[in-house]
Amino acid sequence: MSTSNLQYHFQGQTFDVRKIATEFSKPFYSNLFYKNKDGLILTADLVKFNNDKWTYSPLMFCNDYYKMQYLYPVILMCNNLGTVYEFILGNLKNGIIAPLLSEINKILSYAKEPIT
Numbered sequence: 452m453s454t455s456n457l458q459y460h461f462q463g464q465t466f467d468v469r470k471i472a473t474e475f476s477k478p479f480y481s482n483l484f485y486k487n488k489d490g491l492i493l494t495a496d497l498v499k500f501n502n503d504k505w506t507y508s509p510l511m512f513c514n515d516y517y518k519m520q521y522l523y524p525v526i527l528m529c530n531n532l533g534t535v536y537e538f539i540l541g542n543l544k545n546g547i548i549a550p551l552l553s554e555i556n557k558i559l560s561y562a563k564e565p566i567t
Contacts, residue, residue: 468521470562475524483558484525492529494554497546509538517552525555 471484479485498516505512509523509532523535529548532538 466564467556467559470559470564471521471524474562483562484528487558488528491525491550491554491558492548495529495548495550498549499546500540500543506539507535509535512538512547516549522555525550 474482474484484491498512502512502515505515509526510520513522513526514520526547526549527533527535527538529550530538530543532542
C-alpha cells in the first residue's frame with residue numbers, strides 16, 4: 452500500500468506552482484489573480500472547447516494549451532467557474548477564456564514567495 456504526503460508534494464512543486472496555490476488559498480480580495488482578473492481577460496485568447504478529454508478537466512486543457520496543468524485555477528476564475536465539474540462544453544459554448552501566459556507570469560512576478 453502506498454501513501455502520499457501532500458506537504459511534501461507541495462514542496463516538490465515548482466516555485467510558480469506554489470505561488471499560484473498560495474494566491475488561490477487567500478481570500479478573493481487578497482488574491483492577485485482575482486484583483487487583476489479584468490486585465491487577464493482583456494488580453495486573453497478565446498479557445499474553442501473542441502476536445503472531449505477536457506470535460507471536467509481544466510488540468511488537461513491547461514496541459515494541452517500551456518504545457519502546464521497547474522494553471523487551472525486561473526482558467527476557472529477567468530471563466531467564472533467554481534469547480535472543475537463546471538468545466539464542460541455547456542458552460543463554455545462561446546469558448547474558453549485563456550489568459551496569455553505572459554500576463555499570468557507578470558502577475559506571478561508580484562506574488563510573494565510561498566511558504567515552504
